[in-house]
Amino acid sequence: MIKKSLVALGALLVLFPTIAFAEDPSANQLNMGINALWVMLAAILVLLMQGGFILLEAGSTRMKNAGHVAGKTIFTLGLASIVYWAVGYGFAFGGDASDSLNKFIGLGNFFFNPEIASVDNALPSSVFFVFQLAFAAVSLSIAWGGFAERAKLSAYLIFTLFFVSVIYPVIAHWIWGGGWLAKDGAQDFAGSTVVHLTGAIGALAATILLKPRIGKFNKDGSANEILGHNQVFTALAVLILWVGWFGFNAGSTIAIGDGFFGFVAFNTQLGAAAGAVAALLISWLVNGKADITTMLNGALAGLVAITASCAFVDPWAAVVIGLVAGVLVFFSAKFFEKIKVDDPIFALSVHGAAGVWGTLANGLFATEELSQKVGIGKAGLFEGGGWGQLWVQFESVVVCGAFAFVASFIVLWVVKKAIGFRVTEEQEIIGLDLSEHGNYGYPEQMKKAGTSV
Amino acid sequence: MHNPIREKRLLDITEAEDLEQLRSIREREQSRLATELSTSPAYAVMESLNELHDTLITQAIRLAENDLARLGHGAPPVPYTYMLYGSGGRYEQTLYSDQDSGLVYADVSNEVEEERCRIYFPLFAATVVQYLIALGYPPCEGSVIASNPEWCLSLRGWKKKIDSWFAEPSWENVRYLLIAADGRALSGDKVLADKFKDQIYNDMLDRPVIARRLMENTIRHKVLVGVFGQLLTERYGEEAGSLDIKYGAYIPMVNAFRLLAMQAGIRDTSTLSRIEALKQANVLSEDEAMEASDAFVFFLKLRLLATGTHEDGQLIGTGKISSKQLTKEMKIPLKQALKAGAKIQRRVQRELQHRFGGR
Structure with missing residues (x-):
């Protein structure tokens, strides 16, 4: 046996080099290969962020819904991939539309059929597709925050169809696909607006239409704290998302190039760190207790905010952006609770409020040098660029937010009227694990505890 | 300092023959004091309120003593003192205070008497606690209460207990020390309470x-x-x-x-x-x-x-x-x-x- 293996190995060693070096690759081909590898790695990291969302959402909700919350993320990831392949990618990046139509929507590349290898040593379109798909899926998972613990499984299915085919691709096209905001010079490097705000606005429309969970608010208007069932999951989720974010932001350079992706990653780390620190401190100062949930939200808010600006600002500004995001997320969560909007996973504050802030922050802190390097927009207010860039950023937030809200609201409103959006009171009380799937995610614990968890 | 309302209140209580009377006096006087809160200084109301509680509890103790004697258990075999802890001990009870209490009885010299004490005082303490529950004083959730045998001991028993607290200052024992420091004799032989306190304060200064x-x-x-x-x-x-x-x-x-x-x-x-x-x-x-x-x-x-x-x-x-x-x-x-x-x-x-x- 050993002898045979050695013989085989020896034979391979003799044969393999002669095959591998049969034809030397050109410098361009190597360059393409490295870029493709980097973007593919980034795509894998962004895809892995779904693991973060599974743990974040499951940890922040109750045991009786854990299986549903976790499982539906995988299901919708599957559905989103097919929808994005068939339709979404074509609207976002298709190049067949006339110039005037292309301002608003792309056309072409439906049922996308990529080349099997790189053409002219450009980034393989298959890799680009996988990378873009991972972003769409992240945006979708953010929206689920507003659905948590009370939406019907069928509503998840229908919303996925519309969100991934039209709502998200249209905004992606406006900013990244050569649409009208791209022409205006809107700076959103990796998607504070495109991915995070769009997802958060979907969550907002959902949570408004669904109304708060049973037991969230009392008759007198005071709020109850519905604690998640596993804070360790939530913390681990934040770490997974944080690490995945290097693919999200640094991968958005789409190339190794001169090593600029390193600078983007560097700013990303500073923004996240500042967000975590600021959020813990502000909750400690204001509430008298250092709140773990707030701190975790702060880290995510720092990441969301730096997503738009990571390639446009200096490191000190990345820290400022993160610090502000950490404080903002704390007060934003308080605000939504005050106006009686139930936001179980804090999607509105983490991705919405911080997404808006991150996008606007470019209008304040973007430097001339970096804007030129990326080739989009110009310097912000504090960097001598005047109000122009801030206005463009503001415009992109308002327009994208409004579009995402109206579109999501219409889809979900029709769902509500046609088939019903929310599970029955009884189903909500026994939990979606049982009502939607027939089994508990935690069978032992749940059967012991009865139906009241 | 002639205060007719106060004197009438105290007289009513000391003349009350049963728990129902006491309870209705408590309710009447508490609502009177609650309204006084808007017109009189808080510490004055606090003072009156605690005097009310003290008198009510003292009377409940007297009733318990009498009832036990009538049932054939005799009089207390040795001097004792009924202690209040918590807010009662601090003379800071509110309208809604619960019972935190304990009992200290004098040391005895022979087995027979000791046996009598061991039978009488737990029964007595349990009766007082029951009576106070009937007056609307809920029992202490942490079981710092005279009906708990751990808090109903002879002076010698207390000495041993307090020594053990100092010897082993675990979280629980330190908590007991803090509670005991607020102890105040309500009725009976107050010298016993002083000796009880000696035990705490002498050891404190030593350690x-x-x-x-x-x-x-x-x-x-x-x-x-x-x-x-x-x-x-x-x-x-x-x-x-x-x-x-x-x-x-x-x-x-x-x-x-x-x-x-x-x-x-x-x-x-x-x-x-x-x-x-x-x-x-x-x-x-x-x-x-x-x-x-x-x-x-x-x-x-x-x-x-x-x-x-x-x-x-x-x-x-x-x-x-x-x-x-x-x-x-x-x-x-x-x-x-x-x-x-x-x-x-x-x-x-x-x-x-x-x-x-x-x-």
Whole structure:
């Protein structure tokens, strides 16, 4: 046996080099290969962020819904991939539309059929597709925050169809696909607006239409704290998302190039760190207790905010952006609770409020040098660029937010009227694990505890 | 100081023949005192209220003694004293206080008498506790109550117990020491109570390091005022917006001054007299004492205002000031008082940490 293996190995060693070096690759081909590898790695990291969302959402909700919350993320990831392949990618990046139509929507590349290898040593379109798909899926998972613990499984299915085919691709096209905001010079490097705000606005429309969970608010208007069932999951989720974010932001350079992706990653780390620190401190100062949930939200808010600006600002500004995001997320969560909007996973504050802030922050802190390097927009207010860039950023937030809200609201409103959006009171009380799937995610614990968890 | 209402009240109680009468007197007098709160100074109402509780409990004890004798259990075989702990011991009971109590009886010289005591006093204590429940005083949740055999002992038994607390200053034992330090004799032979207290204070002075353990045991309750001077109110639930005046203002002050008093060998149990004695002993300056007692009187008043509910016939206080009661006019002195409370809490911690070294 050993002898045979050695013989085989020896034979391979003799044969393999002669095959591998049969034809030397050109410098361009190597360059393409490295870029493709980097973007593919980034795509894998962004895809892995779904693991973060599974743990974040499951940890922040109750045991009786854990299986549903976790499982539906995988299901919708599957559905989103097919929808994005068939339709979404074509609207976002298709190049067949006339110039005037292309301002608003792309056309072409439906049922996308990529080349099997790189053409002219450009980034393989298959890799680009996988990378873009991972972003769409992240945006979708953010929206689920507003659905948590009370939406019907069928509503998840229908919303996925519309969100991934039209709502998200249209905004992606406006900013990244050569649409009208791209022409205006809107700076959103990796998607504070495109991915995070769009997802958060979907969550907002959902949570408004669904109304708060049973037991969230009392008759007198005071709020109850519905604690998640596993804070360790939530913390681990934040770490997974944080690490995945290097693919999200640094991968958005789409190339190794001169090593600029390193600078983007560097700013990303500073923004996240500042967000975590600021959020813990502000909750400690204001509430008298250092709140773990707030701190975790702060880290995510720092990441969301730096997503738009990571390639446009200096490191000190990345820290400022993160610090502000950490404080903002704390007060934003308080605000939504005050106006009686139930936001179980804090999607509105983490991705919405911080997404808006991150996008606007470019209008304040973007430097001339970096804007030129990326080739989009110009310097912000504090960097001598005047109000122009801030206005463009503001415009992109308002327009994208409004579009995402109206579109999501219409889809979900029709769902509500046609088939019903929310599970029955009884189903909500026994939990979606049982009502939607027939089994508990935690069978032992749940059967012991009865139906009241 | 002729006060006809007060004299009538006390006379009514001492003449009451049964628990029903006592209960109706309690209800009548408490609602009278509750209305007085808006017109009279808080400490005066507090004083009257505690006198009312003392007289009611004393009368319940007398009734229990009589009833046991009538049932053939005889009179108490040896002198005893019925002790109050907690807010009762500190003379700071509210309208809704529960029972924290214990019993100390004299040492005996022979087995026969000892046996009689072991039969009589648990029965007696259980009867008193039952009577007080009938008057609407809920039993202590932590079982610091005379009907618990651990808190109904001879003087010798107490000596052994207190020694064991000092010998093994675990979290639980330190908590008992803190409770015992607030002990006050209500009725019976008060010399026994003094001897009981000797046990604590003599050992305290012998073992100064115990003070740090005492502090660590009470450090948990922080004054509910934030760094910006904001009130740290409840954030969630039906009581959202309310302030936990009991654990966020009153208890931290009680803890701080109990600790300072125990350190200085001051045996008073009420917080205000502890502050006064600390001033006499030059532990507190004139200004500090003034600031502290003003703040404390304010907390006492709020504690009296705190919402309470009836639960199975027992009067139960939540110890919280509701958001409706927290008016703008009240918030200003409240914040001021809380800041004073936070200051004294910090001072006690710093002093003890300084003296015995940090962890």
